[in-house]
Amino acid sequence: MFSSLQLDRPLPPSAFKFITLRSMKFEAVTIKDIAKALGLSTSTVSRALRDSYEISPGTKKLVLEYAEKINYHPNPIALSLKERRSRSIGVIVSEIANSFFSQTINGIESIAYKNGYNVIISQSRESAERELLNLQYLTSRSIDGLIVSVSAHTTDISFLKELHDRGMPIVFFDRIVEQISTHKVIVDNYKGAYDATVHLISSGYRNIAAISNPDILSIARERLAGYQAALKDHGLLFDASMVRYCPNGGMLLEEVDTAIDDLLAREQRPDAILACGDKLTTGALRVLNSRGVKVPDQMGLIGFANSDMTELLNPPLSIIRQPAFEMGEIAMDLLLQLIESKRPVTEFETRILATELIVRGSTRTSPTHK
Amino acid sequence: MFSSLQLDRPLPPSAFKFITLRSMKFEAVTIKDIAKALGLSTSTVSRALRDSYEISPGTKKLVLEYAEKINYHPNPIALSLKERRSRSIGVIVSEIANSFFSQTINGIESIAYKNGYNVIISQSRESAERELLNLQYLTSRSIDGLIVSVSAHTTDISFLKELHDRGMPIVFFDRIVEQISTHKVIVDNYKGAYDATVHLISSGYRNIAAISNPDILSIARERLAGYQAALKDHGLLFDASMVRYCPNGGMLLEEVDTAIDDLLAREQRPDAILACGDKLTTGALRVLNSRGVKVPDQMGLIGFANSDMTELLNPPLSIIRQPAFEMGEIAMDLLLQLIESKRPVTEFETRILATELIVRGSTRTSPTHK
DNA sequence: TTGTATGCGTTATCAG
DNA sequence: CTGATAACGCATACAA
Numbered sequence: 001m002f003s004s005l006q007l008d009r010p011l012p013p014s015a016f017k018f019i020t021l022r023s024m025k026f027e028a029v030t031i032k033d034i035a036k037a038l039g040l041s042t043s044t045v046s047r048a049l050r051d052s053y054e055i056s057p058g059t060k061k062l063v064l065e066y067a068e069k070i071n072y073h074p075n076p077i078a079l080s081l082k083e084r085r086s087r088s089i090g091v092i093v094s095e096i097a098n099s100f101f102s103q104t105i106n107g108i109e110s111i112a113y114k115n116g117y118n119v120i121i122s123q124s125r126e127s128a129e130r131e132l133l134n135l136q137y138l139t140s141r142s143i144d145g146l147i148v149s150v151s152a153h154t155t156d157i158s159f160l161k162e163l164h165d166r167g168m169p170i171v172f173f174d175r176i177v178e179q180i181s182t183h184k185v186i187v188d189n190y191k192g193a194y195d196a197t198v199h200l201i202s203s204g205y206r207n208i209a210a211i212s213n214p215d216i217l218s219i220a221r222e223r224l225a226g227y228q229a230a231l232k233d234h235g236l237l238f239d240a241s242m243v244r245y246c247p248n249g250g251m252l253l254e255e256v257d258t259a260i261d262d263l264l265a266r267e268q269r270p271d272a273i274l275a276c277g278d279k280l281t282t283g284a285l286r287v288l289n290s291r292g293v294k295v296p297d298q299m300g301l302i303g304f305a306n307s308d309m310t311e312l313l314n315p316p317l318s319i320i321r322q323p324a325f326e327m328g329e330i331a332m333d334l335l336l337q338l339i340e341s342k343r344p345v346t347e348f349e350t351r352i353l354a355t356e357l358i359v360r361g362s363t364r365t366s367p368t369h370k
Numbered sequence: 371m372f373s374s375l376q377l378d379r380p381l382p383p384s385a386f387k388f389i390t391l392r393s394m395k396f397e398a399v400t401i402k403d404i405a406k407a408l409g410l411s412t413s414t415v416s417r418a419l420r421d422s423y424e425i426s427p428g429t430k431k432l433v434l435e436y437a438e439k440i441n442y443h444p445n446p447i448a449l450s451l452k453e454r455r456s457r458s459i460g461v462i463v464s465e466i467a468n469s470f471f472s473q474t475i476n477g478i479e480s481i482a483y484k485n486g487y488n489v490i491i492s493q494s495r496e497s498a499e500r501e502l503l504n505l506q507y508l509t510s511r512s513i514d515g516l517i518v519s520v521s522a523h524t525t526d527i528s529f530l531k532e533l534h535d536r537g538m539p540i541v542f543f544d545r546i547v548e549q550i551s552t553h554k555v556i557v558d559n560y561k562g563a564y565d566a567t568v569h570l571i572s573s574g575y576r577n578i579a580a581i582s583n584p585d586i587l588s589i590a591r592e593r594l595a596g597y598q599a600a601l602k603d604h605g606l607l608f609d610a611s612m613v614r615y616c617p618n619g620g621m622l623l624e625e626v627d628t629a630i631d632d633l634l635a636r637e638q639r640p641d642a643i644l645a646c647g648d649k650l651t652t653g654a655l656r657v658l659n660s661r662g663v664k665v666p667d668q669m670g671l672i673g674f675a676n677s678d679m680t681e682l683l684n685p686p687l688s689i690i691r692q693p694a695f696e697m698g699e700i701a702m703d704l705l706l707q708l709i710e711s712k713r714p715v716t717e718f719e720t721r722i723l724a725t726e727l728i729v730r731g732s733t734r735t736s737p738t739h740k
Numbered sequence: 741t742t743g744t745a746t747g748c749g750t751t752a753t754c755a756g
Numbered sequence: 757c758t759g760a761t762a763a764c765g766c767a768t769a770c771a772a
Contacts, residue, residue, distance in 0.1 A: 046765095073510040074766070080447045080748090082768095289682060
């Protein structure tokens with residue numbers, strides 16, 4: 001059954017070739033071709049195709065049938081030039097190969113698809129320079145709108161601001177820019193971090209550290225605020241030195257290494273860690289594993305995470321999950337409103353979605369608190 | 371430090387609004403604006419911008435400086451219309467939110483970016499219909515080329531074939547279409563599966579089952595061929611009933627459930643499983659966990675996987691890793707060759723990359739075999 | 741009901 | 757060295 005393949009399968013993983021022919025460029029059918037073939041003018045054909053009331057049923061039928069037959073499709077580029085809209089939108093994220101973002105893009109794409117829009121994706125890889133380049137590139141590609149989650153290093157928002165001021169529809173999600181008034185989609189980061197911290201506390205942990213994205217990101221500040229409030233509400237002291245920042249949001253392995261090692265080396269060593277970002281959660285877990293620190297017995301850990309692999313971890317890891325797909329859907333939806341609103345937009349929304357606290361497995365000790 | 375945020379942070383996760391004004395549409399600067407402002411003709415401006423030899427240094431300087439000042443960027447849509455190329459390529463994968471594909475897209479995007487190309491992504495979600503729709507949509511968007519990994523259900527390749535025959539540059543990767551002669555990028559699936567199976571055998575497993583993508587995919591056949599050969603080379607019997615197929619490649623949870631449950635219910639129950647696809651690997655692990663079957667003590671497991679979470683699993687899981695990023699880079703590179711070759715292409719390559727067998731953790735029993 | 745002319749932004753061809 | 761004009765594919769105001 002599989003033997004044929006087994007026999008003629010070349011084993012060495014090297015490149016091999018086979019010969020074929022390939023010629024002419026890909027040429028599309030135009031309205032002109034139809035007009036010529038049918039002895040009509042291009043305008044008549046155009047109108048027939050758009051089902052204009054001015055065209056007789058006969059010609060209409062003739063044109064439509066012929067168009068169908070030769071597989072005519074209007075050239076979207078010509079249309080874009082005419083309509084001054086490209087029907088494509090740009091998305092900027094820090095990296096595609098990150099569950100949260102790929103799920104968000106998934107949501108964006110699904111709504112875009114339904115509405116006949118293309119999604120053009122580019123990654124900043126947490127570099128503000130690259131983000132700016134992408135931004136310039138995308139806008140020079142005449143996109144109709146932009147969905148953005150800024151990099152961990154973005155401090156200069158002047159280009160985004162100018163873009164917005166000049167009328168480019170923009171929707172921010174997750175890592176938003178607070179200073180720009182437009183639609184925004186975020187989760188309740190404060191509550192997510194608060195609840196997660198409370199979960200750690202009620203699991204018996206008392207000395208809870210946090211690792212965070214850089215402070216310039218609003219999500220980082222919100223999450224830390226939630227963390228801090230939870231500590232306070234449960235009579236625990238907030239110690240700023242128990243918070244470690246990773247400038248690249250965990251994109252660099254070393255920064256998580258040092259953050260965790262720093263915490264482990266403290267004389268008052270934490271008994272649990274709150275990881276305030278997807279990459280930070282996986283990073284913390286990786287480092288703790290490699291240092292031989294058992295989670296959750298020797299160190300409690302909870303963090304923001306979206307990969308479906310987290311449910312397979314053993315011992316199980318409790319996480320704070322963001323509704324990534326829905327965030328993408330909503331962002332695209334809001335963007336479409338901006339793009340397609342004829343009149344000036346006067347109100348902007350900030351959609352705050354709930355996070356999901358997924359508690360997995362048993363906790364280290366029986367709760368001593370509440 | 372964080373107290374300001376903590377105070378004014380709205381706690382209930384509901385939508386709130388604030389008022390702003392927003393008016394005019396986003397209008398780009400054109401060559402005409404420059405011409406008018408400088409009292410020149412559009413052709414002169416165009417030539418000055420392209421640094422043509424016919425233009426005097428004085429005018430050139432004038433134009434360039436003014437263009438810089440008012441932030442001129444050529445309209446790519448007008449350029450596309452003129453040059454009959456869009457400088458964007460289409461990518462079709464089964465789903466973005468899958469580590470393998472998102473890493474591949476990462477690679478594609480990085481090469482595309484360097485060469486001034488846009489990447490337009492769409493997902494088939496393992497549906498042949500949706501794949502066809504996407505294909506029609508992308509080609510009607512006048513893309514310059516296509517990078518495709520077909521869905522698990524794709525049997526009718528006539529549209530792809532016609533596209534290719536009409537001159538559309540196409541590169542296949544991973545799930546290739548063997549019948550179409552063009553560049554292809556795959557890993558040595560046969561060897562990957564062979565080595566993985568040998569690893570299971572040398573770990574002491576003797577009764578090795580496999581779960582696979584549908585047989586119509588060449589990668590599925592190649593992997594099973596490798597599996598089968600490894601069994602044979604080690605004196606083990608191949609039993610076709612030990613192979614279970616998941617029609618949707620593991621995209622549906624139930625299909626993995628039944629595949630694994632079937633295997634567990636056999637009178638001669640397998641002692642190990644080879645999972646021949648990323649989704650199948652995570653799926654198998656999920657089901658085994660939920661059924662209380664301990665890996666690797668009660669059931670050996672090895673599979674194709676790309677998520678970086680797999681390294682955090684405990685007990686550790688050995689996997690077969692595909693160099694996803696590199697595959698993307700190579701695919702984009704080959705596509706650029708096709709797009710930018712002036713003369714007809716006469717030779718097509720199939721790049722076969724090596725998989726990486728990542729062995730993690732200790733094996734269940736000491737090897738009884740070699 | 742159909743055809744002609746114009747413009748979207750750009751470059752290429754041809755004149756001047 | 758610079759300017760006018762046509763063309764890319766399409767839609768539409770205007771003419772017939």
